[in-house]
Amino acid sequence: MPGNPLTSEPAPPCFRRRGRFHLPASFSILLLLALLLSGCGDRRAAPASVLPATATLPAPTARAATSTLDRPAAPPSSPAANPRATAEPVTAASLLDEAAYLHQIGDYSQEQRLLQTLLADLPTEPAQGRQTPPSRTQTRAAILYRLALAYLAADDPQPALDALEQLRRMGDALAAGEINLPSTNGETVAQILINSLFLRGEALAGVDRSTEAAAAYRAFVAQRPQLSGVVEERIADALLAADERLQAADALRRAAAAAITADEEVRLLERLAAVLEGIGRWDEAASIYDEILFGPLFERAEPGPDQAAPASDNIPAYREASIYRAGYLHRAGMAYAAAGEEVTAILRWSMALTENPASDAAYLSLIQLVNRDVPVDPFLRGEIYLSANAYAPAISAFEHFLEKSPHAARAGEAWLGIARSLMGLERWPDARLAVDRVLTDFPNCVCFGEAWLARAHIASAEGAPAEGRRLYRTFAAAHPDDPLAPQALWLSALSALEADTQLRTPAAPVPRVAVDPFDEAAADLLRLADVFPGNPRAADGLAVAAIGAFERGRYQYAANLFERLLSEYPHSQPDFATYWLRRAPPAHGAGKPAARPRHAQGEVRQARALWHALAARAPEAFYGVLAALDVDTAQPGQNLVPRMARMDMTVPALPGDDGSRAFAEDWLRGLEGLARTQNTAAATARAGVEPWDLPQNVIDDPDLVRGEQLLELGLRAEGLQLLQRTYFRYDNDPAALYPLMLHFAKLDANKLSITAAHRLIKLSPAARIAAAPLFIQRFAYPRHYARLVGKQAGEFEIAPQLLYGLIFQESHFEPAARSYAGARGLMQVLPGTGWEIARNLNYPNYSTELLDFPIVSIRFGAYYLRWARDLIGGNDIAALAGYNAGPRKARYWLSGTAPDDALFIYRVPYYDTRRYLQGILVCFAHYLRIYGG
Numbered sequence: 020m021p022g023n024p025l026t027s028e029p030a031p032p033c034f035r036r037r038g039r040f041h042l043p044a045s046f047s048i049l050l051l052l053a054l055l056l057s058g059c060g061d062r063r064a065a066p067a068s069v070l071p072a073t074a075t076l077p078a079p080t081a082r083a084a085t086s087t088l089d090r091p092a093a094p095p096s097s098p099a100a101n102p103r104a105t106a107e108p109v110t111a112a113s114l115l116d117e118a119a120y121l122h123q124i125g126d127y128s129q130e131q132r133l134l135q136t137l138l139a140d141l142p143t144e145p146a147q148g149r150q151t152p153p154s155r156t157q158t159r160a161a162i163l164y165r166l167a168l169a170y171l172a173a174d175d176p177q178p179a180l181d182a183l184e185q186l187r188r189m190g191d192a193l194a195a196g197e198i199n200l201p202s203t204n205g206e207t208v209a210q211i212l213i214n215s216l217f218l219r220g221e222a223l224a225g226v227d228r229s230t231e232a233a234a235a236y237r238a239f240v241a242q243r244p245q246l247s248g249v250v251e252e253r254i255a256d257a258l259l260a261a262d263e264r265l266q267a268a269d270a271l272r273r274a275a276a277a278a279i280t281a282d283e284e285v286r287l288l289e290r291l292a293a294v295l296e297g298i299g300r301w302d303e304a305a306s307i308y309d310e311i312l313f314g315p316l317f318e319r320a321e322p323g324p325d326q327a328a329p330a331s332d333n334i335p336a337y338r339e340a341s342i343y344r345a346g347y348l349h350r351a352g353m354a355y356a357a358a359g360e361e362v363t364a365i366l367r368w369s370m371a372l373t374e375n376p377a378s379d380a381a382y383l384s385l386i387q388l389v390n391r392d393v394p395v396d397p398f399l400r401g402e403i404y405l406s407a408n409a410y411a412p413a414i415s416a417f418e419h420f421l422e423k424s425p426h427a428a429r430a431g432e433a434w435l436g437i438a439r440s441l442m443g444l445e446r447w448p449d450a451r452l453a454v455d456r457v458l459t460d461f462p463n464c465v466c467f468g469e470a471w472l473a474r475a476h477i478a479s480a481e482g483a484p485a486e487g488r489r490l491y492r493t494f495a496a497a498h499p500d501d502p503l504a505p506q507a508l509w510l511s512a513l514s515a516l517e518a519d520t521q522l523r524t525p526a527a528p529v530p531r532v533a534v535d536p537f538d539e540a541a542a543d544l545l546r547l548a549d550v551f552p553g554n555p556r557a558a559d560g561l562a563v564a565a566i567g568a569f570e571r572g573r574y575q576y577a578a579n580l581f582e583r584l585l586s587e588y589p590h591s592q593p594d595f596a597t598y599w600l601r602r603a604p605p606a607h608g609a610g611k612p613a614a615r616p617r618h619a620q621g622e623v624r625q626a627r628a629l630w631h632a633l634a635a636r637a638p639e640a641f642y643g644v645l646a647a648l649d650v651d652t653a654q655p656g657q658n659l660v661p662r663m664a665r666m667d668m669t670v671p672a673l674p675g676d677d678g679s680r681a682f683a684e685d686w687l688r689g690l691e692g693l694a695r696t697q698n699t700a701a702a703t704a705r706a707g708v709e710p711w712d713l714p715q716n717v718i719d720d721p722d723l724v725r726g727e728q729l730l731e732l733g734l735r736a737e738g739l740q741l742l743q744r745t746y747f748r749y750d751n752d753p754a755a756l757y758p759l760m761l762h763f764a765k766l767d768a769n770k771l772s773i774t775a776a777h778r779l780i781k782l783s784p785a786a787r788i789a790a791a792p793l794f795i796q797r798f799a800y801p802r803h804y805a806r807l808v809g810k811q812a813g814e815f816e817i818a819p820q821l822l823y824g825l826i827f828q829e830s831h832f833e834p835a836a837r838s839y840a841g842a843r844g845l846m847q848v849l850p851g852t853g854w855e856i857a858r859n860l861n862y863p864n865y866s867t868e869l870l871d872f873p874i875v876s877i878r879f880g881a882y883y884l885r886w887a888r889d890l891i892g893g894n895d896i897a898a899l900a901g902y903n904a905g906p907r908k909a910r911y912w913l914s915g916t917a918p919d920d921a922l923f924i925y926r927v928p929y930y931d932t933r934r935y936l937q938g939i940l941v942c943f944a945h946y947l948r949i950y951g952g
Contacts, residue, residue, distance in 0.1 A: 111137060118165070123767065124807055125834070125872025127173035134166045157204045160189060160211045167218045168733050174868075176225025183222060186215045213242045217732050220253060229260035245725055248277035249737050252287065259294070268294045279740060285311055292354070301358035308351035312344060341375040349380040352387065365393055372399060382407040396420075398429055401436050410440040431457050431464030438473055447481045468494070468503030472510065479514065488514050488539065495546075505554040508547040512560065515540035516567070537567055548587070558584060558591035565596075566925055569603055570916075578603040594642035597633045598921075601626040601646075602655055627651070639787050641937035644944045645921055656921030660895035663943060664818050664952050672789045683794035684711050687757060690783055713758040720745050730766055735835055742768050746775060753782050760798050769803055769832035789948060800945045803832045804845070804873050811881035820950060822881060824942030825899070828935060829880075835871050843870040846880025856882055896920040899939055904932045 114133055121130040141159055163182045170179035190212045192198045193205075200208060220235035233254050240250040251274035258267035271291040278284035288307050295304040352367035368384035372395065375381055381403050388395055397420035404413035417433040417440070424430065438453035454477065457470040464470070471494035479487035491511035495504040519536035544560030551557055565580035581600035585593060630646035637643035648662055649655035676682055717723060726741030742763065749755035756779040763772035776798035777788075785791040788799055802808070802823055812819040829847040830836035842849050848856070850867045856879045857865035869875040880902075887906040888898035894913060900923075901909035916923040927933045 111140070120806075122165075122169060122172070124804060124874040125172075125869075126874050127169050130169045131166065131173070131178075134162055134169060138162050138166070154204065156189070156198055156200060157208050160186060160208045163189075164211045164215055164218070167215065167222070171218060171221055171225070171733060174225070176222040179218065180222040180226065183215050183219045186212060187219070190215075213239065214731055216242065217250065220257070221733075224253070224257050224260070227260070229257045230263075233257035233261070233263075243728065245721070246728060248274055248279055248283070249729065249734060251277065252290075255290075255294075264294055264298050268298075279737075279744070292350070296354060296357075301354045302360070305351050305354035305358060305360070305363075308347050308354060312347050312351065342378045342380075345371045345375040345378040345380040345384075348374060349384045352384060356387070361391075365391065369393075369395075372403065376402045377406040379407070382409070397423070398433060398436075401433065401440075405436055405440055405443075408443060410443040413437075413440040431461030431470075432466045434461065435464075435466045435470050435473065438470070442473070442477065442480070445480075447477055451477050451481075468498065468501040468507075471498070471501075472503060472507060475507070475510070484514050484518060487511075488543075492543065495550075499550060505547055505551040505556055508543045508551075509556045509560065512540040512543035512547070512563070515543065516563075537571065540564070541567065548583075552587070558588040561588070562592055562595065566599060566922075569599060570922060570926075574603045594633060594637050594640055595925075597629060598642040598646055601629045601633075639789065639941065639945070641941055644941060656919045658918075659920040659940065660818065660821060660943070663940070663947060664820070666947065666952075673792060676793050678793040678797070680794050683792035684757075686792050687711070687753070687783075690753065711758055713762055714755055717745070717749060717755050717759065720748065722748070727766065730768075739768055739771065739833075742766070742771055746771055750775075750778055751782070753779055756782070757795075760795075764798060764801075769801065770830075770836075772798055773801065773827075773831050788945065793949065796945075796949050800827065800942065800949055801832065802946075802950065804877060807873060807877045811877050815881045815885035817881055817884060818943075818952075820946035820952065821895070821939075821943050822877075822884075823946050824939045825880070825884070825902070826877070827942045828939045834873050834876070843867070844876035844880075845873050846876045846883075848876060848879050848883065852883065853879060859886075894920070894923075896923055896936060899936055900924075900927055900932055903935045904929055 114137060118130045118133040118137075121127070121133065138159070141155060141162075163186045167179040167182040167186075170176065170182065189198070189208075193200065193208070193212075216235050216239035220232045220239065223229075223232035223235055236250050236254045236257065240247050240254070243250070251270045255267040255270035255274065258264070258270060268291055271287055271294060275284050275287035275291060278287055288311050292304040292307040295301075295307065348367045348371035352364040352371065355361075355364035355367060365388065368387050371378075371384040372381050372388075376399060385395065385400060385403050389400075397416045401413045401416035401420060404410070404416055414437055417436045420427075420433050421430060427433075434453055434457045438450045438457070441447075441450035441453060451474065454470050454474045457464060457466065458474065461467070471490065475487040475490035475494070477487075478484070478490055488511045491507040491514070494501070495507040495511075498504055515536045519540065522536060541564045544564040547554065547560045548557040561580055561584040565577050565584060568574075568577035568580060578600060581596045581603060584591065584596045585600065627650050630650045634643050634647035634650065638647065644663075645656070645659075648659065648666065652662070673682075673686065722741040722744040726738045726745065729735075729738030729741065732738075746759065746763075749759060756775050760772050760775035760779060763769075763775060776795055780788055780791045780795060780799060783791060788796060791799075800823070804826075808819055808822050808826075811817075812822050826832060826845050829842075830845050832845065834845050835843075836845070836847065837843060838847055840849065843853075848870050850870070853867060853870050854865065860878075860882065870879070884898055884902050887901035887909070888895060890906045891897045891901060891910045891913060894917070897909045897913040898906070900912065901907075904927075912927055913923060916926050924933060924936045927936065
């Protein structure tokens with residue numbers, strides 16, 4: 020996600036509702052067929068451009084905006100030509116296709132205009148509608164429904180209500196027999212009319228007609244009881260807005276009973292408890308919290324040994340259930356106390372203390388107990404206060420514990436708790452004395468190693484980092500059996516590397532040092548590998564020392580370390596070690612002059628052979644891509660993005676692969692064991708069913724059915740949640756995965772389609788993605804939103820395939836994606852960054868919610884990447900790092916590694932950003948190979 024050098028604001032909820040109004044492709048196809056049947060005449064004017072001046076996000080004005088975001092030189096403008104402006108006739112079907120595209124990208128104003136045009140072109144129905152062609156009635160119903168969706172998506176409920184009122188009148192006419200439809204047309208219109216009840220509820224709620232909204236929702240759920248888990252919560256929302264809180268509580272109870280997942284049930288029960296608290300029904304609220312705590316919900320939230328792990332988007336951190344339990348215990352205590360049941364309240368708060376002493380809930384519960392003079396173990400009190408950064412009360416609690424039990428088994432831990440509290444208060448001398456008490460008087464304490472590390476940390480904090488490193492090393496040498504001894508060497512090495520960085524910073528004063536800090540760090544890391552070879556840090560230490568030696572031009576030393584890493588830890592980082600070893604020389608004998616890189620020594624042939632081997636062994640891993648790229652260059656690691664863009668990588672791996680679906684399905688038929696599970700029986704039993712269509716058991720899957728229904732209502736988040744459950748049910752069945760991949764793509768469930776494609780390839784005999792048919796590869800690495808990507812890539816001079824790779828890495832093409840940090844949309848722009856970009860581009864009606872619209876997200880993301888690249892000085896890799904972690908940080912990192920992009924990536928201090936850069940470059944390589952430059 021784009022890192023913002025400024026302070027980011029919290030992301031507000033999208034519009035007024037949780038779900039996005041997103042029309043699925045299945046409904047678009049239905050509407051397209053309806054229009055084709057209607058015989059609607061051609062239009063004489065082509066649709067407006069993709070970025071019309073009157074769209075939801077208007078074109079920039081001429082007024083210059085002021086902003087704290089540094090503004091680079093304006094990039095040359097080279098907008099792509101409108102791909103729709105051709106000599107082809109503009110038919111109703113093509114206009115509808117354009118309307119569906121505009122909805123997909125979030126250009127709702129243009130979509131509304133096109134749909135209104137299509138509606139106006141339908142001949143007026145006669146007063147007695149029995150003579151109205153059936154297809155025309157169906158078409159009018161479909162357009163009105165689509166129009167309501169478009170207005171609701173734009174958060175404009177009144178015109179949506181007007182369109183739905185026309186639909187309601189049409190339903191009344193059908194019910195009265197004023198309009199007759201054949202069974203097929205009648206069934207389609209009936210489905211539209213039922214769904215319109217839900218949209219009517221949404222529109223009525225949007226204009227604050229809450230009681231009517233609740234009635235509309237109830238009418239809908241009577242027709243679609245399988246969706247009650249979603250709709251009942253909306254009924255509750257409407258009733259709360261009408262101040263009917265008791266009825267709202269009943270609706271929330273029904274919603275919880277029909278919840279899709281355990282975490283959804285917990286969330287709904289939590290809302291129910293809050294409503295009950297709001298009307299003073301504290302005893303009922305307390306029982307709800309107990310239901311959450313002592314019922315099966317937390318057990319159901321974690322998958323069993325034979326169940327697929329739920330997606331992280333579905334169940335938020337239930338692996339840390341104790342922190343959630345502590346929170347509900349605290350709230351239960353508050354509810355019981357308000358209900359007058361003090362004894363039960365005290366019991367719940369006491370349970371919260373031991374459930375998770377480090378949680379906020381434990382601290383809040385402790386305050387309630389202390390205020391009631393309830394005795395609490397002083398050591399436990401000290402731990403809770405310390406975790407809450409209440410350092411003075413923590414010191415008092417630990418001192419109270421020591422007064423009562425100065426020689427207790429946990430006395431050493433209490434002294435360490437005092438020391439840590441004093442460290443929090445930055446009373447370093449007092450903290451040092453407390454730690455020394457632990458080291459002197461309690462050598463058998465389980466906290467002995469922690470005390471040594473704290474003592475070293477205090478020395479560094481007092482301005483003596485060299486003394487801190489000495490303490491780390493002394494501890495590791497004197498107590499090698501302590502579990503923290505390897506960690507001490509690692510921390511000592513990090514301290515030395517930090518000192519080395521300070522020495523190498525041009526603006527920093529250069530102190531006189533007796534020992535090169537890097538030599539100190541390398542010694543610590545080698546000792547870590549020598550003395551603790553089984554520790555997970557050992558291999559990392561060799562890698563850090565090796566790359567550090569390479570960076571400093573000590574190539575022979577680096578080569579020795581890379582070779583040791585390969586020989587002693589062959590499964591740790593083999594690709595990394597092989598790549599960098601080939602950029603360093605082989606070991607030289609004693610007395611030889613300082614070695615130079617192999618390329619400079621003319622040893623290109625040896626390096627080329629090993630890089631060929633690496634590229635063949637791991638062609639789709641980051642270092643395999645680098646090896647293939649660098650094999651014929653005299654300056655390996657430099658200008659990675661431009662050189663990748665110039666490479667010819669489009670070579671089909673399978674003979675005869677023409678990229679067609681037929682070739683892919685022939686290939687799938689050849690997979691061992693796959694033919695028995697494909698839909699052959701259905702194909703012979705029903706006309707028009709192909710062997711690779713969805714199997715009947717998948718078609719009938721209740722989660723798939725409900726998920727599609729929710730998508731048709733515009734409830735994208737809820738619908739995708741159910742489709743994801745369907746995916747997990749069939750993720751080990753290639754015969755189901757392939758048609759699901761196709762089906763998810765038709766539904767615009769982009770991330771699920773991508774996931775299914777990658778899983779299908781993994782289950783196939785293809786050893787890698789490039790060994791699968793091109794047809795499947797294009798689902799694994801799709802080019803969604805191609806018109807927008809092409810236009811913005813051209814305007815901001817970014818390689819389109821790199822922009823696709825960035826979107827893939829950021830969101831997997833899910834337009835409503837969210838990150839834990841609040842980033843939103845396809846390109847995961849932070850809200851604060853979005854406001855800065857909007858000011859720079861002069862968008863006066865901007866709001867954070869617009870980041871969910873692809874038409875906004877892609878433009879803003881491309882602009883920000885270009886801005887970062889200009890700020891940094893034109894380096895593509897550093898610009899991508901800046902997009903993720905902040906441009907100014909990336910510019911600083913680049914100053915120590917330029918012009919070596921490969922070294923820059925390794926030297927990025929954030930693990931997530933390193934993985935991010937590697938992932939984008941691998942995606943870039945796939946897009947170049949599949950689609951060309």
